[in-house]
Amino acid sequence: MAESLMETNASCGGPDSRAVAARLAALSHPARIEILKHLSTSNSCCCREVVDRFDLAQSTVSQHLKILVEAGLVRFEPDRQRSRYAIDHAALADISASVAALVNSCCSGR
Amino acid sequence: MAESLMETNASCGGPDSRAVAARLAALSHPARIEILKHLSTSNSCCCREVVDRFDLAQSTVSQHLKILVEAGLVRFEPDRQRSRYAIDHAALADISASVAALVNSCCSGR
DNA sequence: ATCGTTCATCGGCGATAGACGATGAACGGG
């Protein structure tokens, strides 16, 4: 889901930078990284499972999961009274590619 | 960041996650991404140059540069009354590799 | 010696992040 908008915004970063920054922000928290890793171990996880695994309040975990979902890194699917969370591998691969592209563009300058 | 809870506990976030998160945090700001891109165009840049290019106050740019330096993404070298900033390509490549490794470890789970 | 330039840092301000407990909705099981 690469945003290819064209904004002539000289002030603070092109639209691309903003999109990349937003997704990286979701990744830039140790708890969320660990949650992602945990989600990868089982193909689907409920909130309670994560709460049991990490030493965080249920509301805190719920917020982290929400952030991951809103960033598109995790898919959400309600299941009875549970909430199933699963990694979106494509989105993760996309982020990895975005970072690689950014790094690459920074190296091409010389 | 939340240092209080996940201090030395293996249950919530390894040290690796924290290191990755810290470096990604430096990258997760559109202005800093743009500054990095700009630094890549010339092999060395002073603060004033960045200030002229972006619509940000000098103090703001200085702070962003400091964050990038502290994250290890940019090298700093004082030069007369100037301050030379240059991209650390190795560090950038390292981050890219870290993200790729994280994504990979998340995909290996299934 | 004085000025102009460059820069880092300080202090302040508004906004946001990140944590928590409490609450209520949704649902399953007794």
Add this chain to the structure above:
DNA sequence: CCCGTTCATCGTCTATCGCCGATGAACGAT
């Protein structure tokens, strides 16, 4: 029907971010 479980959300609190203007240090030039 009541109760326990799961979860999202709200409200609150503190800490940090991101921005700015102001200030002073360092340095070159006049």
